[in-house]
Amino acid sequence: MISLDPAKAREHIDRIDRFRILVMGRANAGKTTILQRVCNTTDQPEIFNGEGEKVDATLVQGSLKRGEHNIEDELVFKSNQRFVFHDSRGFEAGSEGEFNMMKEFVMDRAKTMKLDKRIHAIWFCIPLNESHRMVTAAEKKFFDMCDTGHVPVIVLLTKTDTLALDAFIEVDDDGLNKDDAMERAAEVEKRKLMECLIKVKGWLSKSKFQPHHYLSLTGMQEEGADCTSLLTCTANALNEEGLQWLLISTQQSNLGLCMEFAIRK
Template sequence: MDVTDSADTSGYALCTDPADSASTTGHVLRIDPAEVRKHFERIGRFRVLVIGRSNSGKTTLLQCVCNATELPEVFNSNGEQRSYHNIENELIFRSNPGFIFHDSRGFEAGSEDELKLMKDFVTGRASTMKLEKRIHAAWFCIPLTDHDRPILAAEEFFFNECNTENVPVIVVLTKADALELVAIGELIDEGLTMREAKPRAGELAKQMLGKVKTRIETQLDECKYPPKDCLSLAGINRDSADCNPLLRCTANALNEVELQKLVISTQQVNFTLNIEYAVK
């Protein structure tokens, strides 16, 4: 990865209006390419554990974050190409190699071996002294296609048994668009025609999302290691998809300023978000 090129497009030095910066934080933090290079050389790339059952939208989410249409390349610790089926393997997109992802594939099966593998991986990667090998954040995908039962045994195990005190976990409610179809069905059951139901479905789906999100947050907050935050993302399979909320949420959840800079620097195509953090 050419860090200098990445840093030049990261947007950290793009806050040019002193009035704008004064109205937010009162000073401008300028991150030049040389300093960004130091972050990459010391920390490596931003490493994320992505968790979720099958068909929860994990791959689509990563493609959205990395502005990619292709599937990621998969490597083992020696840099050799491998298949997905090992949580230790690294998933990297050519379009944005600043991120390294680990996939929890198989975790949702809930077998004792898979659960132990997940626990051992989180424990080891959360506490390692090698910052470049550490998991910097985790994104836990929960699809709203299963909104009636969003939290299963595997999810409860993770938030009760996997020590994530040193790793911010963000719950991402994916496939929120599915609630609009559910809303249309409920309105039709109430006696409306399809023509009448469609204009009203959006507002009802929004209300349903609020209730499901509150239920999930309440349940997970009671766990031993609750997530740092929870947000919903809809339409991440569209060209106009916006992953800013997830990246902003992740950056805010990080305890180390240098990791905040790193996650924003890796998002090469996102000028607005980079400018926002440049003035903090």
């Protein structure tokens, strides 16, 4: 673990007041839901273009749903404006042009000298509701061709709730009473989640630029879902203590997270 020096961290925070994250993954991978949970809201984000001008969200809603909006756009939630999110531009659909635009954005924003424009982390969402194609060719292409440098990439397994139904179906014919069936289903669900994680790690372990971390997100469909594991994983993946403090400072209401990092002086 990195030892945190608050004084040194403060120097970094004084130069950057918002934590910037690129969220990647195919359409309907649960990206917006995760961002809402992190920012503790059910509202849709406000959208700003690369010049900081607010964009009329009604004009881009259709594109948002298809994952085709401009990757340069900044997504900001009123409930926590210390976060700035960017969403990948639908390169998963297989367009070479979209892939190149995404790659150029990543390469530029990972190294830019404009500190307030630099991305600090990448969350790459892989949904488990499409078990036949958990990792697509486009996603493998990203990890083979995109060097994110010092910016950590964290693979998030999303839509894990689909495994609960699969688990109940598996134990339905075992003749168990309700309580035993629920307990058994929970065990099966946990096993299936681990199997999915092992598969994804196996596929991506052959990539040139491998993810820094993997994390399974459960219960994200519920309002008020706890995102401490996601924020902790992201903070641990950062290689600058100033950025760690910047991320933690966005979560002042999360006392457990703040205390965990406060004791690491």
